Amino acid sequence: MKLSTLSRKQEIYRTAAKLFKEKGYSAVTMRDLAAAVGIKAASLYNHITSKQQILSEIILDIATQFTQGIDAIASQETDTITKLKAVISQHITLTADNPYGMAALNNDWMHLEGKLDRYLDLRNRYEKKFRGIILEGKESGELKEVNTEILVYSILTTLRNLYLWIPKKAELKKDELIEGLCVTLLQGVER
């Protein structure tokens, strides 16, 4: 969808996410945001109700997508490696769709006021489901006997920070990226 066909409200959200990625929520002023959209700060309030509401909409929207996605993956009747590939693929897809929002999700969630608990719930649910997939794979013998927490940490960290990297490597096709990350994360780099 082209920017020109977005509603002004959507344009404001997208621009805000971009600025939040560059400087963080606290350092972005409503005057910065207004200038980036091409209007005055007061005019923003015809489209949004507060700076805080912009943040919580951006973050909860993405967090909900991730949680719903992993619920679907975890309940599939298939092997662990297939599930992990689906998780990797989901991260790449959602991040490519909305890299700026992913940055806000990663870096600015602690500035949520009313919706902080809701966000933390979603994040915990996601992590529990992911850890469940890993544990299943260890029990079935599909995964190595490495410390579970190290494994959960290192895969999730790589996936959560894709937003830093995907926009710079636009020439990498999505399929190559999925394939490359699956090999690197699952089979390692050592020959």
Place this chain on the structure above:
Amino acid sequence: MKLSTLSRKQEIYRTAAKLFKEKGYSAVTMRDLAAAVGIKAASLYNHITSKQQILSEIILDIATQFTQGIDAIASQETDTITKLKAVISQHITLTADNPYGMAALNNDWMHLEGKLDRYLDLRNRYEKKFRGIILEGKESGELKEVNTEILVYSILTTLRNLYLWIPKKAELKKDELIEGLCVTLLQGVER
């Protein structure tokens, strides 16, 4: 070293790093910092010259350690796997020493004013050396023929974000952590 034996200046730096980790540089006020140290905001200025100087000291100190460390590792005459293990080990050691500073390095570098270019230089030098080690390993056949950028990205991301995780897992011995991460990152998780 116990906190009580630190100079007030050092106490301020450490406290600031901790607060920066929790809320980000922009959201931490000099009043917050002063309250955490147990004095009034104005009194901070007997020990430091500005909020900005606190940030740049925290970040450049760590960035310098990392760059010097990888210079030493890269110039060793040894195989690639040994070098990569040394890089992993360095990250774990420096992060365990100063997890709050690592958070500021990762998340608040864009708020550096006078020293931003110096920081970017150090970071680029680090990344170039690291990529050099990876390329060497691919040429010598020690590493798989996976896309170099995917590999560089996924290892560096995991290492750079250890600060999120190391303090919560204090029960993990440093040696176990090094061993576990080396296996996970280098040999993968799939059996």
Place this chain on the structure above:
DNA sequence: GTCTATAGCCGGATAGAC
């Protein structure tokens, strides 16, 4: 070395004209 007081500026948000 810490305090109170305050300068000077910038923040989010609102009122009301057009």
Place this chain on the structure above:
DNA sequence: GTCTATCCGGCTATAGAC
């Protein structure tokens, strides 16, 4: 729906007493 004008509170940093 955008503007100008403005409120009011919070920000970093300084001045000067103790």
